[in-house]
Amino acid sequence: MKIAFFETNQSDQDYLSRMLAGHELFFSTEPLTEKNSSQAGTYEIISVFIYSAINRAVIDKLKSVRLIATRSTGFDHIDAAFCQEKNITVSNVPHYGENTVAEHTFALILALSRNVHKSYARGLKEDFSIDGLMGFDLKDKTLGVIGTGHIGLHVIRIAKGFGMHVIAYDTYHDIFLSEILHYKYAPLDQVLSQSDIVTLHVPYNEHTHHLINRKNIKNIKKGALLINTARGGIVDNEALIEALDDHTLSGAGIDVLEGEELIKEENQCLRENCGGDAVRQNKQNRDLLSRDNVVFTPHIGFYSEEALRRILDTTLQNITRFTLGKIENPIVPS
Numbered sequence: 152m153k154i155a156f157f158e159t160n161q162s163d164q165d166y167l168s169r170m171l172a173g174h175e176l177f178f179s180t181e182p183l184t185e186k187n188s189s190q191a192g193t194y195e196i197i198s199v200f201i202y203s204a205i206n207r208a209v210i211d212k213l214k215s216v217r218l219i220a221t222r223s224t225g226f227d228h229i230d231a232a233f234c235q236e237k238n239i240t241v242s243n244v245p246h247y248g249e250n251t252v253a254e255h256t257f258a259l260i261l262a263l264s265r266n267v268h269k270s271y272a273r274g275l276k277e278d279f280s281i282d283g284l285m286g287f288d289l290k291d292k293t294l295g296v297i298g299t300g301h302i303g304l305h306v307i308r309i310a311k312g313f314g315m316h317v318i319a320y321d322t323y324h325d326i327f328l329s330e331i332l333h334y335k336y337a338p339l340d341q342v343l344s345q346s347d348i349v350t351l352h353v354p355y356n357e358h359t360h361h362l363i364n365r366k367n368i369k370n371i372k373k374g375a376l377l378i379n380t381a382r383g384g385i386v387d388n389e390a391l392i393e394a395l396d397d398h399t400l401s402g403a404g405i406d407v408l409e410g411e412e413l414i415k416e417e418n419q420c421l422r423e424n425c426g427g428d429a430v431r432q433n434k435q436n437r438d439l440l441s442r443d444n445v446v447f448t449p450h451i452g453f454y455s456e457e458a459l460r461r462i463l464d465t466t467l468q469n470i471t472r473f474t475l476g477k478i479e480n481p482i483v484p485s
């Protein structure tokens with residue numbers, strides 16, 4: 152079969168070439184965009200990561216494509232409903248990283264709770280003073296977990312190891328697990344108002360767009376931390392900036408940002424005179440990242456050696472099963 156992989160590095164390419172010997176393969180380090188989608192359209196299977204925006208215009212050009220295998224859990228970068236209309240199957244990697252992303256969530260929490268980032272910055276300047284570096288214990292604090300799926304549940308397990316109390320918000324309540332793991336479900340506003348740290352683990356879609364917004368961010372317990380390792384669009388950037396400015400939030404740990412793809416493309420954006428929205432989002436993101444109570448990582452929650460291997464292996468399984476006429480890990484449009 153003809154299979155094209157986008158957003159791959161040399162090590163991915165070597166592994167995939169070995170495992171898919173006998174197929175006609177194409178590799179690109181770049182995302183799939185409208186510009187290169189005509190060429191991609193001649194392949195039967197394409198595999199992408201999250202910076203390929205598979206919208207209607209792109210899908211229209213994927214004439215021969217029958218499977219899009221995204222090497223991610225989230226699939227908000229793909230118009231799955233339109234793929235379904237065009238009879239293109241979309242598969243994802245549902246379970247590669249619950250521990251990986253949950254561990255990264257705690258990397259952000261601990262950086263903020265113990266001022267690791269500020270200490271590191273001082274150390275680089277040979278400043279070993281401890282003024283202003285007093286942190287706080289996680290033990291006996293309340294963690295608010297929004298989204299108790301694979302990642303959220305692993306976050307709860309780790310939180311319990313730290314001796315934290317956990318309250319959670321989810322549209323689906325798993326009463327059995329909540330009893331075993333000792334956490335309680337509560338309405339969103341209650342989770343926001345009672346938690347010392349709020350952490351987001353819902354998928355991004357039309358229902359979760361700006362789930363944390365100007366209206367409800369004001370209900371957050373004064374001085375709480377907000378952690379986002381899910382997707383940028385779940386939090387309204389303007390609301391986040393305001394909440395940091397008026398000290399509703401004492402800090403934020405951010406692995407994902409609304410408009411993060413625009414930061415990577417900022418120079419291109421300046422050259423091509425992007426629309427006002429992109430310029431505004433870049434400005435907001437620069438404002439957020441320049442604050443010393445914001446710890447930022449560039450969407451690396453998934454990025455561990457073990458998780459990457461699991462991602463590639465599940466993607467290979469999705470692809471090889473498809474070549475045998477079977478559909479593995481299909482996503483259902485929301």
Ligand code: NAI
Binds near residue numbers: 320359380
């Ligand atoms: P999951 O599907 O196992 O869990 C999602 C949970 O959110 C479910 O329990 C679901 O009932 C709940 N939910 C869905 N819509 C909701 C709504 N409107 N309100 C309240 N609850 C809602 O997903 P998983 O594996 O835990 O991943 C969560 C998200 O984390 C992914 O969708 C992805 O966007 C993000 N992610 C980020 C990574 C990173 O590198 N930073 C890596 C992997 C995933």
